Amino acid sequence: MSLTIPRGVRLIVDSNDFAGLCASNRDLRLEQAADGGLIVMAPASPDSGGRENELSFPLTAWNKGKGLGKVFSPSSGFTFPNAAVRSPDASWIRRERWEALDPRERKRFSHIAPDFVAEIRSPSDGLPDLQAKMAEYIDQGVRLGWLIDPTTQTVEIHRPGRPPERLEKPKALSGEDVLPDFTLELAEILYD
Template structure:
């Protein structure tokens, strides 16, 4: 006799945020009420995330009024979802919580590609970030040192390892993508 499969119960953002941290430190995300477990990032992923974050921190710290850069802060883009981008930059003057498990989406959101989440980052998370007010999303590929830059209302820009990443959100910022190459 065939039994119907039961779907996992949906969870609200409040229920998700009330969950204890995972004992092994693994990261969970909530998408449309469904809890997703993320695989631990690879060495290449982490090295590239650190290089991008370092470049953003150097730019931010070089002058006052450049906002704040934070890694792996959970954000609430709506739709019963809590997502955890690799890096975010919040513009100066944003009203940000002092301490919260779910922040608003940053002005700049950076996702570093992982084999297990590439499609999810590209097809779902990027759209959620933009819908929630991100002004720019960078999808960084650690294997090729390429970056896809998405801005609302504009076609995506693909930059390769021989190019330099700049942004109208970050006057004077530049990151030669060759620096992201991980051997």
């Protein structure tokens, strides 16, 4: 059985129903807007999934060496203070913040905003939608966000209290004070 949702129609679900939908549709990437609106995303293409991996692997390696926090995959959902449930392409939370969560909370769509998030624009993503998502992340407590766009070979860096910074064809990104001593080389992510 499948469900076709016409353009312009929004489905609103409560948090319990959303968790059930996710459990019943593990092959889909689902998110929930702050107003309960269901957001359905196609699984990543091999190209997009490869780029996500090129981001996650060095982030994980850096974290293993530093031991400062926990790295999460694109299938990890977080419940933000505004009740939205989001799944960034890559995310990281400081260890003391993660360990302060009740262990039962860690097994759900944890009520916590990551310290760092990254989104990689795929060909099917609208740039204004991703920019709005990045603004929401920052508004909800994320301290550093990267919007990586292989189509235009640009990166937007999002930080609290500042307008996004746009970089044209950067070679690398700094984790700044959020991810100390982390540098992401962009050769396999931003460039083919």
